[in-house]
Amino acid sequence: MPREDKRANFLTDLGRATMRGVRKCPKCGTLNGTRGFSCKNKSCDVIFKEAGEKKKHSTEACRITAGADTQIYSVRVRDKGPDYRGFVQIPLIQSVDGSGDIFIGAEPLGDPMLLLQMGARCYVESCQRKSQQPSLCSHIRAASQCYKDATSLTLKNSALNSLPIPQSIKTDIWQLATDTPGPLVQRVSKNIMVVKCKPEALHQFGFLHFSFQQVRNKEEIEYKYYCGCRSFKIQPAARDVSFRKCVHLYACVVAFASDHNLSQV
Numbered sequence: 053m054p055r056e057d058k059r060a061n062f063l064t065d066l067g068r069a070t071m072r073g074v075r076k077c078p079k080c081g082t083l084n085g086t087r088g089f090s091c092k093n094k095s096c097d098v099i100f101k102e103a104g105e106k107k108k109h110s111t112e113a114c115r116i117t118a119g120a121d122t123q124i125y126s127v128r129v130r131d132k133g134p135d136y137r138g139f140v141q142i143p144l145i146q147s148v149d150g151s152g153d154i155f156i157g158a159e160p161l162g163d164p165m166l167l168l169q170m171g172a173r174c175y176v177e178s179c180q181r182k183s184q185q186p187s188l189c190s191h192i193r194a195a196s197q198c199y200k201d202a203t204s205l206t207l208k209n210s211a212l213n214s215l216p217i218p219q220s221i222k223t224d225i226w227q228l229a230t231d232t233p234g235p236l237v238q239r240v241s242k243n244i245m246v247v248k249c250k251p252e253a254l255h256q257f258g259f260l261h262f263s264f265q266q267v268r269n270k271e272e273i274e275y276k277y278y279c280g281c282r283s284f285k286i287q288p289a290a291r292d293v294s295f296r297k298c299v300h301l302y303a304c305v306v307a308f309a310s311d312h313n314l315s316q317v
C-alpha cells in the first residue's frame with residue numbers, strides 16, 4: 053500500500069472512532085450507548101442481541117441488581133475453581149448530554165484504565181491483598197465486558213411460612229430482604245446465587261456468594277453447598293459441610309420453594 057493511502061485509511065479510521073461508544077438503533081434510529089442491552093427509546097422494543105451474543109452464556113461476569121448509583125458485578129475468580137467468585141464495583145457515569153446512557157466500559161476492552169481512574173474497584177480477596185493501590189486486573193476487565201444481568205428471584209411469603217424454618221431465621225430473612233432495596237436472592241449462574249448479607253469487612257456491599265451442587269449418590273440426590281459468610285465458616289461442630297446452616301442457605305431454599313420451575317434444574 054502506498055504511503056498516501058495508508059495515511060488516508062488512518063484518517064478515516066480516526067473519523068469512525070469518534071462514533072465508538074454510540075450506536076444507532078436499527079429500528080428507530082435512536083442513538084444508544086453501546087453498553088445498553090436494549091434501545092433506550094421506550095416505545096421501541098429492540099434488544100441488541102449482538103451486544104452480547106457471545107458473552108451471554110459466559111459466567112465470567114454478571115451484573116447484579118444493587119443500589120442506584122453504582123454497578124456491582126459478580127466475577128469469576130479463575131484460579132480458585134469454577135464456583136469461586138468475587139465482586140467488582142464500577143461507577144455509573146451519565147453521558148454528558150444527560151440522556152442516561154452509560155458510556156463507561158462502552159467498548160469491549162475500551163479503556164479499562166479509564167474505568168479505574170473513574171473509580172472501578174476489584175474486591176476479589178487476592179487482588180485486595182496484592183496491592184494497596186487500586187490496579188487493573190482481569191476481574192475489572194471481565195466486568196467491563198459484561199453483558200449479562202443476574203436473575204432476581206422472588207421470595208413468596210407463603211413459601212417462607214410453609215417451610216420448617218426456625219422463627220429467628222425467618223425474622224433474619226425478612227430483615228435482610230427489607231432493610232435494603234433490591235432482591236434478596238439473585239441467580240448468577242446455574243449453581244451460584246448472590247444473597248444479601250449484613251455488610252461486614254469481607255462483604256462490604258452487603259452481598260455474598262452462595263453456591264450449591266447436586267450430587268447423585270446412588271439413589272439419593274444430595275445437595276452440597278457453600279456460603280461465603282462467617283457463620284457458615286465457623287460452625288465448628290459441623291465438619292461435614294452439608295450440616296452447616298446459615299440464613300443465606302435458608303433464603304435460597306425459600307427462593308427455590310417460591311418458584312416451582314427453579315427446583316426443576
Ligand SMILES: [Zn+2]
Nearest residue numbers: 077080091096
Ligand atoms: Zn430503537
Ligand SMILES: [Zn+2]
Nearest residue numbers: 174179189191
Ligand atoms: Zn481483581
Ligand SMILES: [Zn+2]
Nearest residue numbers: 279281298300
Ligand atoms: Zn451464609
